[in-house]
Amino acid sequence: MIVRKLSEVQGTEKHIHSKGWDSVRMLLRDDKMGFSFHITTIHAKAELHMHYKNHLESVYCVSGKGEIESKIDGKVYPIEAGTMYALNLHDPHILRAFDEPMIMACVFNPPVTGAEVHDETGAYPALAE
Structure with missing residues (x-):
């Protein structure tokens, strides 16, 4: 069994900081x-262009408000506490936080190693098995 507290992982090598977010x-x-399972904070007023070409992701908003925009069809969906979205088609998207941070619980498949940050296309790198 694995048991971890958020407070024990924050501030360690497993706490990754990047422009507009930390995870x-x-x-x-x-x-x-x-x-892999992450608690990610999208900083207030951040606009993140992402495209997980090598991973599937599901996200549950714990707190905050924002929106996600599909780069495929331009549809914009509101995000607030209690909203889940899944990028089941490796959907390129823009995630925006409004006037407060959004706290998100995120699941990635395949799992990440922990040090990943988005590349110039908004993706995490593919990992060799």
Whole structure:
């Protein structure tokens, strides 16, 4: 069994900071669960262009307000506490936080190693098995 507290992982090498967001990686590839689990903060007024070409992601908004825009069809969906979205088609998208941070619980498949940040296309790199 794996038991971790958010407060114990914050500020460690598993707490990744990047422009517009930071992510506490609570479960990683080395945990051998088949997915990774992160608590990610999207900073207030951030606009993030992302495209997970190598990963599927599901996100649940714990707090805050914002929106997600599909780069495929231009549709914009409101995000607030209690909203889940899944990027089941490797959907390129824009995630925007409004006037407060959005706290998100995120699951990635395949799992990430923990050090990933978005490349110039908005993706995490593919990992060799």
